Amino acid sequence: MIELANISKKFGQTSVLEHLSLSVLPSSRTVIVGPSGSGKTTLLRILAGFETPDSGRITLSGKTLFDENTFIPAHQRGIGFVPQEGALFPHMKVGDNIAYGLNGSKHENRRRVAELMELVSLDSRLQHHWPHEISGGQQQRVALARALAQEPVLMLLDEPFSALDTGLRAATRKATAELLTHAGVASILVTHDQHEALSFASQIAVIRDGRFTQVGSPVEVYSQPVDEATALFLGDALIFNAQISNGFARCELGNIPADNPQFSGERRIMLRPEQVVISPLKADSEPQPVVTIVDVDFTGYLSTLTLASPGWPMPLQVKTISQQNWRAGMVVKLAVNGHACVLAD
Template identity: 35%
Template structure:
């Protein structure tokens, strides 16, 4: 395994960092994996593949099974059925079960799990027990240099900021150069401004190491920022997987559409191959006549103007959010307010009666009971 000592762009605290050492990426596959806890099925037949050097995000709400799936891959949890395959070799299943330390899989916990009584250096070399002491120290220092924290080697975790602790945990997980790297909501404990910089730096390191990475998150925007591919989970099932653009533009269900953006939802029925909504009509390809459906329109797809639109509306409230404003609108034929997200100051203050437009292609149609 080659190492580079080229200087890279500044790390978040302004220090240069060393290029991350390259690992041999692996293909990790979940084959019809199921898991139960106290008689309740938490993972329901998930089949999913993380390709070599790919960043795969497991996305979904709390209780969807994301962390359980990650722990099964790491060997901390045991599935009730199905298999885990690493480069087509079974590492957990009916015929084989490798303990966590023999899988070549690195895991970074949500709370970082640093040992408070150990120095930063000793925390990072904790997983390098197979190496002689001096070699382990050298590898640990190299890992710290990759995240720009070699200067903090003799400090203890309590002396570091949250962002620095996150980078130490990253260095510790990457030091053994795992073929697959698992991260459980690694940025959830950071404030929003720090999160952006640490996440960007982490992604750069993952790209440099070329390790296969599986990242758990409940934040759709974070998943789109990081992932080559997203797997959306709900109630232990795989709802949809693919590149972020595919999930956003062609959601397979109302749940998927609503997870990636705020939406207005309208009940309707297919008549003559068309669905009518208070914001316009659209064709309903693939739906039988008389099928009850739910139509969805993203807030950002509702175009508001002072006049000239097709649909009259009255502003009930407007919330200023900096770059954008969110409007609550009364629209004929709708009991609940319709919401729209528009550019800030697009409409004059004090204006009440406006008009709306929605492009037909921006009205998404789903089965009512899906």
């Protein structure tokens, strides 16, 4: 589908992207996720043809878009682009926004606009409204319809849900993912929101300081991050020093199976909070290290428990599903589900 090979870009003496390579399959959803300033938007603009890389190669469906001898301009690439907040033309009604760039007759354009509005689940009556008269979620769907009108083989989305409130954001994201899959259009979304990335993607590329630190499925990058920074960026994580031996990691929580049994010696390991099961210690339970709840920070569905034990160098904070009986001073027992991820040095 689309292949990036060794893409690099500098602005002045500042290196923004360094030797990036990535493959995107047809009809797939790739998310480039990273903190502000990591280079993700620059990469998206290079793919769209709005910026020129310093070196590398970009091909789309076997056609070279960029190399040392070639540069195909944005309007000839067959790539759709949805910017932040939709960027609709305020002086055009919804239907005219969608029809912008269509080259058919008035009748053909009206029919195409109706098809696109149905495709993005918009009431056809909205085509006669001005952009400011419809909701933020509807504006994003109009922007998507306008981009789809050009029948692109690839859709680029630049944090298109960032201006929406939380509930509408999730619903619009899900609808967009389903729409692109149904239309058979591959997509690349850039975001700094790890929850959005994990929800939308079939492939995630984590970018930091202009380099991809890890590329893989959402489950893979979340449960088996390559390093501590990636682990912490993708969600809440519990990081421990551990002694690795015979496929087990020994840490404050006991002996935990390691996901990389070939490692040995002193390493850093990661657990996700949902792997730690906390339950009240019954009076007839077998003796074990005493773990006490020091503090309970209740936030509704989830609570953050601060736990302490005599053998630990410092208290441990764990997010877990709230229970009414959690209270400071309560003695509990811990169990770990699954494997500990052994992090790279």
